[in-house]
Amino acid sequence: MNDNVRESRAPYGTTVDDMWLAKRRYSSAFHPDTGELMFLPGRMAFQVPGNMVITGLMMTFHQAPSAVIFWQWMNQSFNAGVNYTNRSGEAVSFRQLFIPYICATGGAVSSALAMNRMA
Numbered sequence: 001m002n003d004n005v006r007e008s009r010a011p012y013g014t015t016v017d018d019m020w021l022a023k024r025r026y027s028s029a030f031h032p033d034t035g036e037l038m039f040l041p042g043r044m045a046f047q048v049p050g051n052m053v054i055t056g057l058m059m060t061f062h063q064a065p066s067a068v069i070f071w072q073w074m075n076q077s078f079n080a081g082v083n084y085t086n087r088s089g090e091a092v093s094f095r096q097l098f099i100p101y102i103c104a105t106g107g108a109v110s111s112a113l114a115m116n117r118m119a
Helices: 002-006 016-029 044-060 065-085 094-118
Strands: none
Touching (some): 044 065, 065 094
């Protein structure tokens, strides 16, 4: 419908509210630069509910080092997925993605393990 509206070919009986609803839905699902459909867990609309679940599980399972490592890795992976999905339309190499991901994950895991040890 968005393409039809841009070309002044909206279906007969379409209201302004219908057009705004279609615009919001389109904008939340498709990347603004590339026009590609975005992966659902990577959309900004999924950031809060996804992180709420992960944060709750991180707080619940914080005593075993293996659980700390797993949930910190899961959190960093989720955040990396959201950041990748919402990146600018420019091409990004594997190296440009992998090194910051490893650094962020390593920093999160090591600081979480250190904090648990101090507690």
